[in-house]
Amino acid sequence: MKKKFVxxxxxxxxxxxxxxxxxxxxxxxxxxxxASIIYIPSGKYLKYxxxxxxxxxxxxxxxxxxxYYTTYTVVNRFEHLDHIFSVISELDPHYLDPYEIxxxxxxxxxxxxxxxxxxxxxxxxxxxDQWIFPFQAAHYAQMISRDYALxxxxxxxxxxxxxxxxxTKRLYASAAYKIADYQTAxxxxxxxxxxxxxxxxxxxxxxxxxxxKSAMDIQAIHETIEKYKxxxxxxxxxxxxxxxxxxxNILPQDRDGKDYLYDPQKGxxxxxxxxxxx
Amino acid sequence: xxxxxxxxxxxxxAIRDRILYLLLFFAAVxxxxxxxxxxxxxxxxxxxxxxxxxxxxxxxxxxxxxxMGTGLVYKEIDKKTVYTILSKPIxxxxxxxxxxxGLILTLFxxxxxxxxxxxxxxxxxxxxxxxxxxxxxVYIFIEIxxxxxxxxxxxxxSTPILSSIFSLSFYLIGHTSWGLENSINKMNSGIGKILIQxxxxxxxxxxxxxxxxxxVHNLPIPSEIFLYSFIYGxxxxxxxxxxxxLVFRKKDFT
Amino acid sequence: MNAVLKISDLHKSFKSGFIPRKKxxxxxxxxxxxxxxxxxxxxxxxxxxxxxxxxxxxxxxxxKGNIEIFGLPHLSLEAKEQIGYLPExxxxxxxxxxxEFLHFCCQLTLIAKKERKKKIEALxxxxxxxxxxxxxxxxxxxxMLQRIGLAQALIHEPSxxxxxxxxxxxxxxxRKEIRDIIVRLKEEGKTVFLCSHILQDIEMICDRVAIIVxxxxxxxxxxxxxxxxxxxxxxxxxxxxxDQKLRRLGDAVFxxxxxxxxxxxxxxKIDQVLRLVQSEKGTIHSLIPRTETLEDLFVDxxxxx
Numbered sequence: 126m127k128k129k130f131v132x133x134x135x136x137x138x139x140x141x142x143x144x145x146x147x148x149x150x151x152x153x154x155x156x157x158x159x160a161s162i163i164y165i166p167s168g169k170y171l172k173y174x175x176x177x178x179x180x181x182x183x184x185x186x187x188x189x190x191x192x193y194y195t196t197y198t199v200v201n202r203f204e205h206l207d208h209i210f211s212v213i214s215e216l217d218p219h220y221l222d223p224y225e226i227x228x229x230x231x232x233x234x235x236x237x238x239x240x241x242x243x244x245x246x247x248x249x250x251x252x253x254d255q256w257i258f259p260f261q262a263a264h265y266a267q268m269i270s271r272d273y274a275l276x277x278x279x280x281x282x283x284x285x286x287x288x289x290x291x292x293t294k295r296l297y298a299s300a301a302y303k304i305a306d307y308q309t310a311x312x313x314x315x316x317x318x319x320x321x322x323x324x325x326x327x328x329x330x331x332x333x334x335x336x337x338k339s340a341m342d343i344q345a346i347h348e349t350i351e352k353y354k355x356x357x358x359x360x361x362x363x364x365x366x367x368x369x370x371x372x373x374n375i376l377p378q379d380r381d382g383k384d385y386l387y388d389p390q391k392g393x394x395x396x397x398x399x400x401x402x403x
Numbered sequence: 404x405x406x407x408x409x410x411x412x413x414x415x416x417a418i419r420d421r422i423l424y425l426l427l428f429f430a431a432v433x434x435x436x437x438x439x440x441x442x443x444x445x446x447x448x449x450x451x452x453x454x455x456x457x458x459x460x461x462x463x464x465x466x467x468x469x470x471m472g473t474g475l476v477y478k479e480i481d482k483k484t485v486y487t488i489l490s491k492p493i494x495x496x497x498x499x500x501x502x503x504x505g506l507i508l509t510l511f512x513x514x515x516x517x518x519x520x521x522x523x524x525x526x527x528x529x530x531x532x533x534x535x536x537x538x539x540x541v542y543i544f545i546e547i548x549x550x551x552x553x554x555x556x557x558x559x560x561s562t563p564i565l566s567s568i569f570s571l572s573f574y575l576i577g578h579t580s581w582g583l584e585n586s587i588n589k590m591n592s593g594i595g596k597i598l599i600q601x602x603x604x605x606x607x608x609x610x611x612x613x614x615x616x617x618x619v620h621n622l623p624i625p626s627e628i629f630l631y632s633f634i635y636g637x638x639x640x641x642x643x644x645x646x647x648x649l650v651f652r653k654k655d656f657t
Numbered sequence: 658m659n660a661v662l663k664i665s666d667l668h669k670s671f672k673s674g675f676i677p678r679k680k681x682x683x684x685x686x687x688x689x690x691x692x693x694x695x696x697x698x699x700x701x702x703x704x705x706x707x708x709x710x711x712x713x714x715x716x717x718x719x720x721k722g723n724i725e726i727f728g729l730p731h732l733s734l735e736a737k738e739q740i741g742y743l744p745e746x747x748x749x750x751x752x753x754x755x756x757e758f759l760h761f762c763c764q765l766t767l768i769a770k771k772e773r774k775k776k777i778e779a780l781x782x783x784x785x786x787x788x789x790x791x792x793x794x795x796x797x798x799x800x801m802l803q804r805i806g807l808a809q810a811l812i813h814e815p816s817x818x819x820x821x822x823x824x825x826x827x828x829x830x831x832r833k834e835i836r837d838i839i840v841r842l843k844e845e846g847k848t849v850f851l852c853s854h855i856l857q858d859i860e861m862i863c864d865r866v867a868i869i870v871x872x873x874x875x876x877x878x879x880x881x882x883x884x885x886x887x888x889x890x891x892x893x894x895x896x897x898x899x900d901q902k903l904r905r906l907g908d909a910v911f912x913x914x915x916x917x918x919x920x921x922x923x924x925x926k927i928d929q930v931l932r933l934v935q936s937e938k939g940t941i942h943s944l945i946p947r948t949e950t951l952e953d954l955f956v957d958x959x960x961x962x
Contacts, residue, residue, distance in 0.1 A: 131496075131648050138642035143604045145635040149611055150584070152628050192585050408764040412750070419752055486744045487809065490714040491765045492737035656716045657671065657708075 183217030190223075194230050203235035210244055214251060224248030224258060228265070238270055249282070256286040260293065263300070273303040291322065298333065307341045332400040335380040339396035342377040346385065346394045349373045360392040405493050409501020410508065413475070417509040422470050426463050430517050433459040434524055441528070449528045450619060456521040457539050457615040464514055464547045465574055471509070472554025473566035475502045480656060489656075496648050503555050503644065510547050514540065539618040545636040546612040550574060552643035559650045577609030611635055660725075661817050661848045662690040662713070667722035669708060682708045683719070684872040690817075690865075695839060695849045697863035697880075699856070699951075701959050704869045706852050707745065710821055714742055726817065738767060741810035745821040745852075747802050751795035755786055755805055758794060759812055766813040780808045785834065799826045807838065818842060821852045836862055860951040868958045875958045884949045891927055891946045893919045897939030906930050916942060 190209055194202060210227035213220065225248075228241035241262070248258040263279030266272045280297035283289045298313035314337060318330035346364070352372050353361050364387045367373040378384055383397040417423070437455035441448040476499070479485040488498060518540050525533055553573045557566035583603045590596045611632040617624050667686040670679050682705045690696045700706045711717040713724055715732045724731040727739055749758055759777045768776060781787045784804040789797070797805065803826065810818055820839070824832045832855075839849055840862055853859050859866065860880065867877040876883060896915045903919055906926045921927050927944075934941055 128649070128652070131645050131652070135642060135645040135649070138638045138645060139605075142635050142638040142642060145631055145638065146604050146608055146611075149608070149628060149631045149635060152625050152631070154617070154625065154628065189582070192582065196585060405765060408761065412761055416750065416752060483744065483746075483748050484750060486711075486714075486716060487742070487747070487749060487762075487806075488765070489716060490737070490740070490742040490744075491762065492734040492767075493765050494734070653718055655671075655718060656711065 179216040180220070183213050183220050183223075186216070187213050187220070187223050191226070194234060203230075203237070206231060206235055206237075207240055207243065211247070214247055218251035221248070221252065221255060221257075225261065228261065232265060232269060238265060241265055254286060254288070256283045256289040256293075259283045259286075260289070263296065267296075267300065273300045276300045277304060277306070291326075295326075295329070295333075302333070302337060302340070305340075307337055307344070310337045311341065331380075332403065335396075335398070335403065336400040338380050339385075339400070342379065342385065343394045343396065345377065346373070347392075350392055350394075354392070360389050362389050363387060364394070405497045406501045406504065409488075409493075409498055410505040413502050413505025414508050417471060417506055418512070420471060423467055423509070423513055426467050426470075427513060427516060430459045430463040431520055433463075434517075434521055438524060438528075449525060452525060452528060453533075453536065453619045454615070456524065457536070457543070457619065460514065460517050460521060460540060461543050461546070461613075461615070463517065464510065464543055465550050467510055467513060468506075468547045468550040469554050469567055469570045469574070471506055472551045473558050473561075473563045473570060475506060475555055476558040476651070477561070477563055477566070483656075485656060495652050499555070499559075499647055499651055500644070503551065506551055506555075507548055510551065511544065514544055514547065535618055535621075538624075539614045542612040542614055542632065545633060546609055549577075549607065549609070549612075549636055549640050549643070552640040552647070556643050556647040556650070559647050559654065573607060574609065577607040578613075580606045580608050581610060607639060608635075659692045660689045661692045661727060662688075662696075662850065663723075663725045664688050664709070664713070665723045667709065667712060667724065668720045669705075669712060669717065670720060682872055683712070683722075686722070686869065686872070686874055688867050688874060688877055690848060690850055692848055693843060693846055694864040695843050695851060695862050697859040697866035698850060698852045698869065699854075699859065699866060699955060700869035705872045706869060707821065709869070710819060710850075710852060714740075714819065738813070739816045741813070741815035741818045743803075743806045743810040743818075743820045743823055745825070747806035749794050749802070749805070749809075752793060754791045754793050755781060755797075755808075756790045758805065759809060762809045762812055768813055776812060780812055783811075783838065784808045800828070800831050803827060803831075803835075807835065811842075815847070817848045817850065819850045819852075822854065823851070824853060824855050824858055832858065856951045856955060866951075868955060870959055870961075875961065876954070880951070884951060884954055889947050889949055889953075890920045890922045891924075891944060893921060893927070893930060893944050894942040895919065895930075895934050895939055896942065898934055898937045902933060902937075903930070906933070 186209065190213070194206075196202075206227070210223055213223045213227075224244055227244045231237050231241040231244060242265070245258045245262040249255065252258070259279040259282040263276045263283060266276040266279060277297060277300035280293055280300055283293045284297055294313060294317055298310050298317065301307075301313065302310040311334070314330050314333045318327060318334060321327035321330055346367070349367050349372050350361060353367055353370060356370070356372070361367055361370070364376055364385065368376050376384070379396055379398070381398065381403065386395045386397055387393075388395070434452075434456050437452045437459075440455065441451045476485075479488075479502075485498075489495065518537070522532060522536065525536065550570060550573070554566060554570045557569050561569070580603065583599070583606070587596065587599055587603060590599065611628075614624060616622070665687050667683050668681070669683040670681040672679055686705070686709055698706055698709070708717060712719045712722075713726070713731055715737075726736040729736040750761075753761065756777055759780065760773060763773045763776070778787070778790075781790055784807050786801060786804050786808065789801065794802070794805065803823065807820075807823065810820070823835055823839070827835065836858060839851070842849055851859065851863065863880055865877070865879050866883065868875050894916055896917060898917070900917055903917065906919070906921065906929050919930065921930060931941070933939075
């Protein structure tokens with residue numbers, strides 16, 4: 126066959142199929158998101174089937190996942206988020222980024238905070254030395270779902286891991302305070318106060334101790350006021366009346382030694398100072 | 404006419420090749436295995452059978468095309484049977500086309516056999532002959548025609564092992580080029596982006612022939628894609644065959 | 658002379674090795690083959706015989722030079738219709754039977770469908786394979802493959818037949834049969850181009866020869882022109898004579914048991930030998946005058962090249 130003829134056919138067919146490719150690309154086809162990945166089975170045997178390339182495979186799937194989940198045109202793409210990140214974890218449990226990113230996607234894109242917890246829990250389970258996972262989980266609990274009890278648990282877990290930042294303790298104490306677990310809060314802040322590494326931290330601890338003490342005291346005083354009300358049918362005119370009536374032994378003072386302020390009309394007690402303005 | 408002679412001879416030789424039947428056996432095993440999987444799944448059982456079945460057809464069809472295609476021309480050169488043929492009054496392009504068409508015919512028959520087993524199994528589960536599945540099978544065949552053309556091209560100048568690796572790479576690239584598309588969209592405009600776009604358009608897009616998901620989930624398929632994919636497949640194959648001819652026409656058989 | 662095959666200034670080199678080094682195989686081959694003659698193409702291993710043949714058949718593309726077959730360009734289909742080729746160490750599709758294979762070959766040429774069966778039978782008979790008509794080629798012996806190769810080269814009755822080492826691997830009886838077939842072809846008016854190492858056979862049947870050494874034709878022409886007709890020496894095998902006496906008459910006296918082989922270079926000395934044997938009451942077993950053989954010419958040419 127003449128060379129010229131073959132070359133002409135070559136160029137024509139090249140042009141045609143390239144042109145068609147552009148055309149076909151524009152046709153919208155319904156996609157089942159992640160259809161190809163769904164059949165990767167998860168489970169402890171997955172690693173053995175990948176012939177030693179499990180770490181590489183984990184990288185590739187992770188890369189795919191990032192591309193996929195940031196492609197906003199694919200709606201309903203979160204159906205298999207859990208599965209995919211569990212597969213990545215199976216293949217390379219010590220690959221830390223996917224846990225964090227997976228949780229982030231779960232929260233900000235899929236709006237499924239429980240999935241985020243699940244992913245971070247898994248991260249901690251496979252990597253018990255990584256305090257970042259419960260730390261992040263605590264933050265999510267605190268900032269997004271305002272679930273301080275859960276946050277407190279996570280802070281506790283974080284604290285138990287060596288190398289956790291010192292602020293964890295303080296966050297733990299704060300969380301405890303938020304759920305009104307004043308005893309834990311006090312104990313922890315006291316610990317921080319006694320072991321403070323510098324003046325700044327000591328001051329912070331001091332302020333918080335003030336706050337907790339105030340809260341505890343005010344709670345106690347309010348209980349007493351209730352008892353007074355039950356007995357005498359009205360609010361006490363001032364706090365010393367509580368002592369005189371015998372319901373309260375000693376009138377507690379705040380950490381600075383000042384008295385608490387009392388509003389007899391509302392029956393409310395307040396601390397004398399704002400903790401961080403002392 | 405002479406193309407037909409070579410084609411029928413190639414067909415006779417290919418249909419006797421044990422590799423085909425080995426792969427056919429494995430395909431049948433996979434399809435049968437899907438029945439087992441179907442028992443374990445909760446919900447729509449037939450779906451797994453369809454998915455595994457179509458997947459097997461596609462995978463084993465591609466393997467057959469690669470394993471047999473890479474030996475097509477190489478074996479003739481290696482065993483020197485090509486001397487006798489090309490010294491006769493026949494053009495080299497007729498020889499090439501004959502080999503290609505002979506193998507395509509063989510693969511068509513193999514695919515037909517596999518489809519029969521597959522449809523039979525689906526029938527046992529859903530008690531209907533699901534003709535719609537054949538749409539996916541037809542396009543699997545077109546994909547196989549493309550892969551065979553690639554294997555033939557490499558067979559003209561490379562040993563079977565290397566050719567198989569190249570053909571397999573072609574297959575993998577063909578199924579993952581959409582990843583390149585995603586990356587292009589995130590690139591900054593410029594010369595680099597244009598070059599990569601040209602590369603992307605040139606690389607084979609075997610996903611154009613992939614209707615497995617749509618057929619199994621009963622999703623609507625836009626009708627123009629049938630025609631365009633078909634033409635795409637045809638012209639890409641023609642391109643590869645023309646390339647093979649260019650390589651083969653001035654080859655010295657030492 | 659009507660040149661059936663005309664090669665002019667054929668050049669071919671190959672690049673080989675990791676760092677491509679050009680190796681010249683054919684350095685300007687020119688030869689003519691006339692109609693109706695048996696042409697012998699000889700040369701030591703690696704000289705370029707097979708390369709030349711492959712160039713003629715379109716299996717290799719020369720760098721330079723021109724090849725014409727019956728005046729047509731050698732790659733054209735019309736030219737190919739008129740030639741037949743038997744490759745060295747033939748290998749064919751081994752799952753076909755003899756008749757299926759010949760049938761396949763017929764389909765590639767212009768033989769009419771209804772004539773195929775007749776021709777196939779005739780040819781199988783010619784090469785002595787009619788008992789193996791339905792035997793698969795994979796079961797053929799080397800000699801049988803050679804014969805079926807010859808059959809496929811002749812099936813379409815080509816006017817020019819190329820045979821590459823057709824007599825290799827055959828027993829003496831087989832060689833005689835093939836030689837007879839080749840001579841018969843000549844009688845039918847066909848031209849034969851023969852590559853062979855077996856010089857005795859070439860000498861027996863060829864009209865013209867060309868000797869290729871190191872990619873060049875070192876001599877070409879009619880056999881009888883190339884080989885001098887004069888007698889080189891006479892070999893006499895005798896017994897019963899004291900070999901000391903023979904030493905003056907001839908050269909290189911070898912004793913083999915009782916018999917002595919004497920090479921006599923001068924014609925006059927032959928009579929002296931005969932008279933000596935008579936007088937000593939010895940026996941002459943044989944007396945053979947030796948002319949230059951093709952082998953001598955061949956070795957000579959190779960040494961020069």
